[in-house]
Amino acid sequence: MTYERFASWYDQLMSDAPYDAWCALVERTVASYHVGKRLLDLGCGTGELAIRLAEKGFEVTGVDLSEQMLAIAQMKAEERGVALSFFQQDMREFGPFEPFDTIVIFCDSLNYLLQEEDVIATFSRAYDQLRPGGLFLFDVHSLFKMENVFLHHRTFASNDEQVSYIWNCYEGPWPHSVEHELTFFVQLEEGVYERVDEMHVQRTYDVDRYVIWLKQAGFRLLHVWADFTEQQPTKESERIFFIAQK
Numbered sequence: 001m002t003y004e005r006f007a008s009w010y011d012q013l014m015s016d017a018p019y020d021a022w023c024a025l026v027e028r029t030v031a032s033y034h035v036g037k038r039l040l041d042l043g044c045g046t047g048e049l050a051i052r053l054a055e056k057g058f059e060v061t062g063v064d065l066s067e068q069m070l071a072i073a074q075m076k077a078e079e080r081g082v083a084l085s086f087f088q089q090d091m092r093e094f095g096p097f098e099p100f101d102t103i104v105i106f107c108d109s110l111n112y113l114l115q116e117e118d119v120i121a122t123f124s125r126a127y128d129q130l131r132p133g134g135l136f137l138f139d140v141h142s143l144f145k146m147e148n149v150f151l152h153h154r155t156f157a158s159n160d161e162q163v164s165y166i167w168n169c170y171e172g173p174w175p176h177s178v179e180h181e182l183t184f185f186v187q188l189e190e191g192v193y194e195r196v197d198e199m200h201v202q203r204t205y206d207v208d209r210y211v212i213w214l215k216q217a218g219f220r221l222l223h224v225w226a227d228f229t230e231q232q233p234t235k236e237s238e239r240i241f242f243i244a245q246k
Helices: 006-013 019-033 048-055 067-079 116-128 143-153 207-217
Strands: 038-042 059-064 085-088 100-105 130-141 155-159 163-171 177-189 192-203 220-226 239-245
Touching (some): 019 048, 019 100, 019 130, 019 239, 038 048, 048 059, 067 085, 100 116, 116 130, 143 163, 143 177, 207 239
Parallel strands (some): 038 059, 038 100
Antiparallel strands (some): 130 239, 155 163, 163 177, 177 192, 220 239
16 A cells, blocks of 8 residues: 555545534543643554644644645645644654553544554554553444445446546455455546555454553543444444543
């Protein structure tokens, strides 16, 4: 998986993403547990959520593996007049930093970790980089979404004036994994398009597995919610949220 070319079009393709809902969830949770506003956004991508949180008064650090994503994030932060720090690091071994009050991993970034030991390492590192009482929030695709949305519909498409794409989904090599085959057609000039192909692989686990790994890392589980509600997941929930505390 590479974001080398994908980074340039990521914001356009994610224009309908619920960034305000993620931001509101963080604000509500931080206020409810009376923690400070020093926050780390792991897998921050082009910084859209990190910048919004900084605009809300959080002291934000962003970490991502993609140099191209981070370059766009830094440019956007400067354009919007907010001060935050970005670092190119792997979420499995990020840091060291001064302890954070809150660490978040949203927009299913955790699903790009394809081995169990990688998820476990990320949870352990998050625990180490939080202050006592600090919060760890993340979301993942549900089993239902992987098997009944991606693999049931299989093909998605968008025909935009500047960037069009065809998105095919195939069963991945691991249990509950999906290969996302993306073909982009980017308009270079009138009537002239460039084709770019990308492959992204994601994997998820059942809720109980994440809970076990959180507790093994030392966290106390506070909530398991679904689909931006403060309700427990159902069999047809698509996005699962975990809120844990050190």
